[in-house]
Amino acid sequence: MGQEDDMMMMMMMTRKGPWTEQEDVQLVSYVNMFGDRRWDFIAKVSGLKRSGKSCRLRWVNYLHPGLKRGKMTPQEERRILELHSKWGNRWSRIARKLPGRTDNEIKNYWRTHMRKKAQEKKRVLSPSSSVSNSSSYSSVCTSNPTIDSMPMMETNERSFYDTGGLEMVVIANGKSDSNNTMKSTATSVNDISETQDGYNSMDEIWKDIDSLEGDDIAPSPVWDYSFNTFWMIDGLEETESNMFFPDNKRAI
DNA sequence: AAGCACCACAACCGCAGGTGA
DNA sequence: TTCACCTGCGGTTGTGGTGCT
Numbered sequence: 001m002g003q004e005d006d007m008m009m010m011m012m013m014t015r016k017g018p019w020t021e022q023e024d025v026q027l028v029s030y031v032n033m034f035g036d037r038r039w040d041f042i043a044k045v046s047g048l049k050r051s052g053k054s055c056r057l058r059w060v061n062y063l064h065p066g067l068k069r070g071k072m073t074p075q076e077e078r079r080i081l082e083l084h085s086k087w088g089n090r091w092s093r094i095a096r097k098l099p100g101r102t103d104n105e106i107k108n109y110w111r112t113h114m115r116k117k118a119q120e121k122k123r124v125l126s127p128s129s130s131v132s133n134s135s136s137y138s139s140v141c142t143s144n145p146t147i148d149s150m151p152m153m154e155t156n157e158r159s160f161y162d163t164g165g166l167e168m169v170v171i172a173n174g175k176s177d178s179n180n181t182m183k184s185t186a187t188s189v190n191d192i193s194e195t196q197d198g199y200n201s202m203d204e205i206w207k208d209i210d211s212l213e214g215d216d217i218a219p220s221p222v223w224d225y226s227f228n229t230f231w232m233i234d235g236l237e238e239t240e241s242n243m244f245f246p247d248n249k250r251a252i
Numbered sequence: 253a254a255g256c257a258c259c260a261c262a263a264c265c266g267c268a269g270g271t272g273a
Numbered sequence: 274t275t276c277a278c279c280t281g282c283g284g285t286t287g288t289g290g291t292g293c294t
Binding site for chain 1: 258260261263
């Protein structure tokens with residue numbers, strides 16, 4: 001069989017769509033064994049009919065033991081607004097400053113948040129008023145001119161939540177600040193400060209974030225508990241299983 | 253109760269950067 | 274130095290849940 005045939009086989013065998021609980025358990029145990037790095041390898045050896053990419057995404061956004069669940073706290077909201085005004089749509093970077101939150105989560109939050117904001121603004125502007133109403137958003141965002149003056153979806157070609165942010169000019173060429181980049185290159189002033197320490201794994205980063213942010217946002221009990229229990233996943237019992245998959249409404 | 257609109261979130265896609273052979 | 278592969282990021286889409294009419 002040639003390489004193209006292998007590719008075809010892989011494509012035909014690759015599963016898509018929602019993950020099942022079974023798949024989750026399988027992925028967690030393989031990540032436990034091999035670490036959260038070589039996703040293609042994990043995808044292959046685990047027997048999951050998923051791409052490495054898909055495995056990574058599932059892990060990072062849903063299965064990682066440090067993840068918080070539930071609504072954003074007011075502190076987190078404030079933090080997101082603050083960091084977004086600073087960094088623009090650098091979701092992964094923003095996420096690193098919010099323990100237990102993923103870039104995807106923050107991105108989604110921002111998207112719906114800003115949609116709401118856009119609708120409110122539209123409503124306010126349309127009849128005759130020029131006075132900004134005091135939504136919950138506005139009350140949180142007291143020091144954020146960048147966002148308040150953001151172009152609205154209906155009137156601008158740019159993505160409605162793409163503000164850029166102050167730093168975008170500086171880092172226009174530095175898209176990736178992945179773990180690898182953190183170890184090697186610095187593309188902005190902020191990167192320099194963040195790359196002084198080398199990171200070898202996600203866990204190190206998460207732990208680092210945890211310790212850095214400890215004063216600001218207290219880690220949730222879930223955070224602590226997950227770290228304590230996660231590495232004992234072999235021989236998973238039901239209580240632990242529920243711990244790992246607290247929100248299994250999507251499981252088939 | 254049914255239909256609809258909106259929201260929240262999971263998952264996919266395309267692209268770019270990093271790395272090793 | 275080049276190239277292929279892997280990983281991570283940001284953008285986008287799909288879907289289930291919920292509240293309202």
